[in-house]
Amino acid sequence: MRTYYFDHAATTPMHPSVAQTMLELMQGPGGNSSSMHAFGRAAKQQLNRSRDRIAAALGCKPAELLFTSGGTESDNAALIGAARAQRKRGKTHIITSAGEHHAVLHTCEWLSKEEGFTLTMLPIDSTGTTAPEHIEAAITPETALVSIMHGNNEVGTLQPIEAIGQITKRNGVLFHVDAVQTLGWMDYRLNELPVDLMSFSAHKINGPQGVGALYVANGTPFEAIQHGGLQERKRRAGTENVAGITGFAAAVDICVNEREKKQLFMDKLRKRWIELLHSNVEVPIMINGNEQHHLPHIVNVSFIGVDTETMLMNLDMDGIAAASGSACTSGALERSHVLRAMHLPEEQIQSAVRFSFGLGNTLEELEEAAHKVGTIVRRIRNNY
Structure with a gap:
């Protein structure tokens, strides 16, 4: 049976060049980048080169990037690290939106419940957008941090982060952006954006799983939440995943070189998929x-x-991988918190499926898959 992978927003297949880069490194002699001997120095050189390449692609200084185990850790480190540092300055209020990823929502809720921060959860509109004016209205003298994602992982909505960032800068509030879904699609110049912290993940851009990065702009109040070593300028203890980070850098290089061509093709796939569904589904x-x-x-x-x-x-x-965009809890599907926050009609929430495209997808397979989707819908309807 032919299969169709339409769940790239969950994770992406590793690019062959990335896999080869990592394999060559993993088959080498190894070395801990904190060790003083030649093997350790070689690992440190790989780490530094990777950091330099990613920083150049993102438009920031290498020292402003720290490596993590992925997007979830980057979000946790940004929120907890910045919030605790801001608390020492008398700021204990956090603002986020109801449409955020659970890595942000659950961390903000934990900070509120366990560490005494006041939390404001802003609404999103029916398109999944957070209004900048709502953020400005919610800011108080005690506001420490605002966290708004750039691209929504469930519905794909892009947030106006520049407008939001200008508001936070004007009010002296830190701004964190979850950019896990937008890395590879946006031409980031972080030194020009009004953003203090930004989270990234390698496995969303055809890199390895288990590797991420956090941008912390120079001068941003930040406390490490992981201890036990001096790695990452004392901001994230633990031996760095040199092979994974090298793969991350290779994936970023590919993103930079192929972004415009890939974006045009994905736009074409998305539009064609919608057309095909309209014509095949009854x-x-x-x-x-x-x-x-x-x-x-x-x-x-x-x-x-x-x-x-x-x-x-x-x-x-029928071999088609898609998603609900939400978590599976105890074997039962949990309906999307994002769609509920958008206040969509219940019939839309109860029937939503997320399709996401990427490396390896073609127009031809979309034609085939759309025909299968039409058949599936007829089969389900006839069984009712």
């Missing part, structure tokens, strides 16, 4: 998210009258 479909400001590779579709869990199971049986 139930009303709704596209969830912002029609104008969205990532080129994510499309969230509600198949009205067709239950999400039933749809995903049938897609999987």
Whole structure:
């Protein structure tokens, strides 16, 4: 049976050049980058070169990047590290939105419950957008930090981070951005953006899983949350994953070189997929998210009258990998908190499926898969 991987927003296949780069390094003599001998110095050189390459691509200083185990750790480190540092300055208020990834939401809730911070959870509109004016209205003299993602992982909506950042700068508030979904799609010049902290992950850009980075702008109040070593300028203890970081840098290089071409092609795939669904599916479909400001590779579709869990199971049986964009808890599908925060009709929430495209996807396979989706919907409807 032919399979179709349409879940690149969850994780991406590793690019062959990235895998080869990592394999060559892993088959070498090894070495701890903190060791003083020749093997350690060689590992340190690899680490420094990788940091330099990623920093150049992001438009920041190498010293402003610290490496982590992925996007979740980067979000946790940014929020907890900045919040604790700001508390020493008398600032104990955090602002975020109801549409954030759980790595941000749950961390903010933990800071509120366990560390005494006041939390303001702002609404998002029906397109998944956070209004800058809501952020400005929520800021108080005690506000320590605002955290808003750049691109939503479920519906692909892009947030106006420049406008939000200008507000935070004007008010002397730190601004964290979860950019896990947008790395590889945006031309970041971090030294020109009004952002203090930004989180990244390698496995969303055809790099390895288990590697991420956190940008901490020079002068940003920040406390390490991991202890036991002096690595990453005392900001993140633990032996660095040199092979993974080298793979991360290789993936970033590919992103920089292929961004424009890839973006145009993903836009084409996304538009064609929507056209194909309209022509192949015999139930009303709704596209969830912002029609104008969205990532080129994510499309969230509600198949009205067709239950999400039933749809995903049938897609999987026919070799199509897609997602609900939400967590699976105790074997039961948890409906999307993002779609609920968008206050969509219940029939849209209960029938939403996220498709996301990337390396290896073609127009030809979309044609085939759309025909299968049409057949699946008819089969489900006829069984009711």
